Amino acid sequence: MPRIYEETDPNYAASCSNVTLCSNSKGFFKGLGEELVSMAEADGWLDQLEAVHDSKKVAAVLANETVMGALNEVLSRIQPLHRGKDAQVSRDRRLAAQKALEEGDLDKALALASQAVLRAPMTGNV
Structure with a gap:
């Protein structure tokens, strides 16, 4: 399997090797979620989100450029994995x-x- 991140981000590559998506330890998505929460807390935005009505919370998250920028950066690297018929x-x-x-x-x-x-x-x- 190619290791595309080893050259551009060795720390990320090491993290992916040590803790996979399917591991029972911290895991990628838990780490990503914690990082996004800390970014949202940094400027007090997360406290403001509590006051937003539930029906408008998704729109509020989508409008937050800091959180969405970080999320889009990670999600933009996702590629479909499909094993075809053989x-x-x-x-x-x-x-x-x-x-x-x-x-x-x-x-x-x-x-x-x-x-x-x-x-x-x-x-x-x-």
């Missing part, structure tokens, strides 16, 4: 599922067969 991967998983079935490992066989189906291209689109 006949070879599907075939390999199917063969591994058959082997696991022959060995009597039903859970593994089911998982591999499911992966084979999910990765398989439509019939005739190999």
